[in-house]
Amino acid sequence: MAAKRVLVVAGIGNGSGTGASTARLFAKNGYSVALIARGGDFVNKLANEINTSGGHAAPFVIPSYAHADVTAAWTAITSAFPKPEYTIRAALFNTAYGVWKPFLEVTPAEVQESLETNVAAAFAFARGAILAFKENEVEEANGKRGALIFTGATASARGNTTTSAFAAGKFGTRALSQSLAKEFGKENIHVAHAIIDGAILTDRQRDRNSPEWQNNADVRLSPDSIAASYLYLVNQDRSAWTWELDLRPAHEKW
Template sequence: MNSPSDSSSPIVWIAGVGASAGLGAALARRFAQGGFAVALTGRTAARIEALASEIRAAGGTAHALPGDVSDETSIASLAARIREIGTLRAAIFNAGNAVRAPALELTADQLEQALRTNAIGGFLFGQAALRAMFENGRDAAAPDGRGTLLFTGATAALRGRPPFAAFAAAKAALRSLAQSFAREFGREGIHVAHIVIDGGIDGERLRQAAPQRVQQMGDDGLLQADAIAETYWQLHVQHRSAWTQEIDLRPFKEPF
């Protein structure tokens, strides 16, 4: 069930929302605190509805929009719902999957799936968000521009290493896509930025998959989702005379 439409609130559309302890959820909470109605997209309807309910209970406005942003039919349906809800002013692509396989064991299907989720998904989502922002026109209350489009990247976008050849190829493609969008649409008033997450995020996924790593890294040795979300918010509110196109985030203990 979704919150009733509130056309007075700007909309942030976040793709790649999963567990309440994940980055997508932290982004949703931060933008809700900033006065946005949040539209949540992920593949697991129960999870995004639970997060939407949490945001509503805290006094915010949230819409659960389950779907697959790497599928053209699904993204068209989601974009239509966004238009019904209100005025899109921010969009965040946070989807991704990290395929692990040595190069000689990696299959074409695995590579294609990595590209489908990360690069093609980012393209379809970004294209839909850009179209909605252009349809909305400029925001009189935010003279800096029409909106913000943010992409969650990874260290793999900058350098590939085994066993992440597929993931690296896909994230590098997403990074180039973000650069292309930024150069094409920046002059039109849309701030496009790519955020390199250089390190593990202290969230449900890592705590379940590698609890020993969480313990070894100690206090603030992993990226905190709320701290990452604050950076995304600051990118959104940046003045257009000093826009950031790419930023990297890492814990103080992380080598680079």
């Protein structure tokens, strides 16, 4: 019997955004899902939703995205999804810390948090994923041992007047993903970075915007559509795979 594929997701927010949509979609496509999050309420609710819908998900609540906490989560995940019954084939780093302030108003604590969450936590998460993938055999269907995806933002490639701290962190995430793609592609480990260039239709954005905005797919990103792009990345074969793609609604100014 073939091992069941596992997706590990870090960062699911309140269950209305990209991380949660990705977890739901992969579960519908036969993956077991490991959910890493700082808050227990939303991640437990999402895991229960997936399980009652016929999928398989397990929550892993951590106190912070510090290296030790992320590493502990990976240890717990590999124990909960042991080989040979399971094989971790996909991982999504979807958490971030954003600061939107003029430069002189940014505090040292905000700079530190941006670097810790967007860079240091990404390093810790990537390390857990790469170590898990290196234990896998190359899949015949797509020629890879695993796929690691980082969710980026407009600030990943372009600074702006109020994004000095945020862009510094997201530039770091992007650089990490590119370095890993070059280092581990030779081992058939696929690393990709997705620039999400626009507002995503989450509960928070619904509260901030009009019903007209919510109903206009030309001006906002659907988290379900982002998730579909992530599944596409994971399924790409080794003869033509993507390091970076950017996703934006049709009418986004760029």
